[in-house]
Amino acid sequence: IDLLIGEMMIFTNVEWSGMLSELKLPGIFRTQQFGRAKQSSHAVPHQSMGVPQYAWMTSPLRRYVDLLNQQQLICAIEHGVSAPLVAPYKPKDMDLLVVMTTFDSMIQQWRNFQDTVERFWALRWMQQQNITESEATVLRDDLVRLSVAPLVTVVEGMPEYERGTLVKIQIDDINLLKLKTKSRYVDFVADPVFDDFEDEAVDDDGDLATELEVEIESESADQVRCAVFGYPIAQSVSPTLHGLAAEQTGLELIYDKVEVQPEDFSDTVKQFFDKGGRGLNITIPFKLEAFELAKNNLTDRAKAAQAVNTLWCVDGEIYGDNTDGIGLVNDIQNHGFSIKGKKVLLIGAGGAARGALLPLLEAGCAALHIANRTASRAEDLAKQAQELATTDVIITASGLEDIPGQWDIVINSSASSLEQVALPIPETIFNPNALAYDMVYQASGSTPFLEQSKDMGAEHTLDGLGMLVGQGVESFKIWHDLEADASSILKELRQAMQSKQSR
Structure with missing residues (x-):
């Protein structure tokens, strides 16, 4: 039936x-x-x-x-x-x-x-029955499915057999903590009964499927797993962003959104990579902890930002990068604005501003002025920028009300738009044809800072949704060595946000 x-x-x-x-x-x-x-x-x-x-x-x-x-x-x-x-x-x-x-x-x-529960009880039953030997069917290479229990395991010393071959194995040890067996090949039993070994079976969802499909879907043999970790995490659009990138590039990706308790962050990261995860995006409040986890394998961008938003693992070593700043630079350039030779004003002196320093300098700005409510913090950040600079870029700092001159690109990294307050900045800071950029984003594409900038004469404005897409696309490239089209992802995300807002 x-x-x-x-x-x-x-x-x-x-x-x-x-x-x-x-x-x-x-x-x-x-x-x-x-x-x-x-x-x-x-x-x-x-x-x-x-x-x-x-x-x-x-x-x-x-x-x-x-x-x-x-x-x-x-x-x-x-x-x-x-x-x-x-x-x-x-x-x-x-x-x-x-x-x-x-x-x-x-x-x-x-x-x-489900797999974990089934595997535990299968191994526990085998312990109770004192099973030390079993026939098994070869799935691929050294991976077999036991005949005595619904269990797939790795076997040492397995000769090269085609899929479906029946063999005898010895089970020397069962580890219930790691849910593994220590098994070794004993003898050949029989050739495959069916050439393609695709016996039919009903899968966990009640639909008829081949054993091959059940095996691949349940074990995620060909899927890549990534995630974003944060606390809280509910509002993150990273799964949608990376889903779009994966669809563009044909990557079979599982991207999870995980709320991690602060005290569990380090252990959860290590567990994620131990289980074969490929890459992690890190958001508040864990960027400093991620920096510490990857301290032995940091990119120049991460060192300059002193924070990490992208993690991956190679040969058991955790690596870290900060893609926020390059996401900002790429978004500005993708919209047709060159940074090279331009005068850039950076408002704010927190982590977001620090992350933007090196990418802005590497993009070739001619002058960089950092302005902050507390002028001393801007001066400290300007000193860091001077240490990073490899060209004769002019780097200065001031309080918000004392910003000198006019600027080609004005970037707001402060929380003024989130707080819905205007910044106490001079009305004359924008050069003709200047760009105002706010790292905060809204569905409409405008923010309080961008509206203030228009009133002050800024001819062009951009909010930070493109920066969000840019940092995600850069992480995607690091993990998978694949290029996704940031412009089309940005367009689709913007449309989705506007559609959701209009409901």
Whole structure:
């Protein structure tokens, strides 16, 4: 009966997802190509099932994805070819990508938990039964699936066998803390029963799938895992940003948003990398702790910023970078404004300003003036800038009310826009054709500082959403050695924020 139910669910999901595909209506489709299982907003063949498209649609009470797809399906039935114009989710809808990314992250966490529980009790049962020998089926290389328990393990001394070969192994030790066995190859038993070894099995979600798909999805064998750590973390848009970058570049990425208790930060970072995580974005309040964790492997940008927002691990060593400043510089340049040879005014002397120093100097500014409410802090930061400078750039400092001259680019790194207050700065600080840049961002693209700047004569204005995208794209490049298009990601994020604000 389970097989019959599974077959009917597959048939229904294939037919219903086919209706969405024919009408070019987006949904959350399941796809597997070249052994890699993932989700897509458009129909892609599912190779192991041998179907042109597949989507979860038959269990709306258990999964929100099924409910979302059924809403799209109902629209398809009611409106036919006009459905893409009136459906809840339109083609290239940012909200659909957010749901897809969030669901992918949550279901992977659930699967990891299920795997851990199942693995513990399988190992515990084997201990209780004093099982020291078992037949096992080769999955790949030295990885096998035991016959006596639902368990996959690594075997030492395994000869090269094709997938599906039956072997005998010796289990010398079981470690319940690490959930591992110490096993070794004993003998060959039999050749594979099926050439392709793709026996059918019902997966954890009740849908019929091949063992190959279940193995890949549950173990995340071909998926890359990254995350952002912070406290609090609810408002972070990093998962959406990196999801867009991954979709652009064809990367199969799981990107989690994790609220970490302050006392657990270091241990959680180490655990993340120990489990195979590739990269971490770090936000408040952990940038200084991240700097300390990576103190032996810091980039020049991180050393200059004295804070880290990007971590990765190589051969057990944690590395750190600060991509905030280069995100700022790249955003300014992506909008057609050159920094080279320009006079730059940097307002504020906190961590955000410090992170911008080296990238601004490396971009070739001719003069850099740092202004802060407390002039002594600006002077201290100016001294740091002078130590970083490798050219004859003019570096000066003052209080806010004493800013001298006129400037080509004025960057606000203070919290004035968050506090909704105007800065006590001279009205004459903007050169003709000057750019005003606020590191704070809003859906509209304007902020209190940018409005104040317009009134003072700034011809061009930019808020900090592009800086956020820029630092994320730089992290993405560090981790994956892939280039994502910051401009298109910025456009989609802005549209999503404005759409959400208008509801």
